[in-house]
Amino acid sequence: MAKIIRIGTRDSELALWQANTVKNKLENLGYKTELIPVKSTGDLNLDQPLYEMGITGIFTKTLDVAMIKNKIDIAVHSMKDVPTALPKGIVEAAVLPRANTLDILIHKGTDFLNEENGIIATGSLRRKAQWLHKYPAHSVVNLRGNVNTRMQKLNDNNWNGAIFAAAGLERIHLKPENFIDLDWMIPAPAQGAMLVVANEDDNFSRKALVHLNDEETSICVHIEREFLKVLEGGCTAPIGALATVENDEVSFHGALFSLDGTQKFEEKSTFSLKNYKNKGREAANSILSKGGKKLMDSIKAKLNS
Known part of the structure; x- marks a missing residue:
């Protein structure tokens, strides 16, 4: 049998x-x-x-x-x-096969984006750091739970919005009308x-x-996760990475942020799909050599204190 x-x-x-x-x-x-x-x-x-x-x-x-x-x-x-x-x-x-890679903002109106007292919810260091990098005057509060729980917490609190992965909401048909695509935010490695x-x-x-x-998706996430592995060294940190393929050419964008979003080290590259091996490692080592190692050491110290 x-x-x-x-x-x-x-x-x-x-x-x-x-x-x-x-x-x-x-x-x-x-x-x-x-x-x-x-x-x-x-x-x-x-x-x-x-x-x-x-x-x-x-x-x-x-x-x-x-x-x-x-x-x-x-x-x-x-x-x-x-x-x-x-x-x-x-x-x-x-x-x-990969779904939507974007982060999205579920909001209660967008006027707060031009103000200094916005409150955004997320449980992700990566999302928090990138939001504060773009909106340094805003506050970011912790948000945990499965998708349904987080949506309910957003409704129950006085937050202006919360950040979600688009793929998760789309898969279970929970994506509301009041959202904004955060196309400036680098997703988590392997998001979607x-x-x-x-x-x-x-x-x-x-x-x-x-x-x-799906071979193409497998190659892209391999590059992103290799970038993550070399950078983080077993420690969580605000790291984003995305590899995409078009016409047998890979475009890669990866970044490391400080916890408060004030510092950003990023790497962009384009290469042939058949030459993808070690490209994530190379991008991570480039960031580490530009000051990323010092930043990672400080992140580890803060998170372990």
Whole structure:
């Protein structure tokens, strides 16, 4: 009898949408599947900022443990939540075609953008730093929870707006009319992409997932995550990166910000798609050599104090 592929997922509406997308694709290929929802530590603690919880792997750790204990066969993640170093024995098995990469602002009117007392909500150091870089007089408050929870918190508070990933809202049809595309904000590495991981020794599941992999998306997120890995060195920091492909040419834009948004180190480059290897590393090393290393050292010191 053919193996039933057990799909591990967080139990939020968005995570279940992602897992069901993978489930449907596998079943359309003739595979049998079963969903196994698991609640993560990141979903349970909504009051503490992510960086104070040790952000690396906070949304993936529970599923990693379930996979290592053989309770699930594969796990589906928003790729931007996945640490650049996977646990031993767990491997990337498929990167699905990328959705919208933009951050968007859900707002209660845009007049505040020209004023000095704006209040914006986000739980992301990257979004906070970039917002303060553009609007240094505004205040940024912490916002945690799944998409639905954050939308409700925005409605319940006197904030002017909150920042979301467009892809998440579009996937579960929650994107309202009162939004602005933040096309000036560099997204998180791998934003808009879905990753499926599997046990390294599970040849059956890995073979099945090969059919779901989108090579162009996989290359782009590889460049972005390599940039992130070299820059952060295991520490969370305000880092954005985006690689896009057009006519077999890759355009890359990456940046590192100070926590308060006052400092910005960025790198832009264009190169052939067939020469993508090590380009993320090269961009990160360029930033580190221009003063980024000193900034990263200060970020680590502040977050660990």
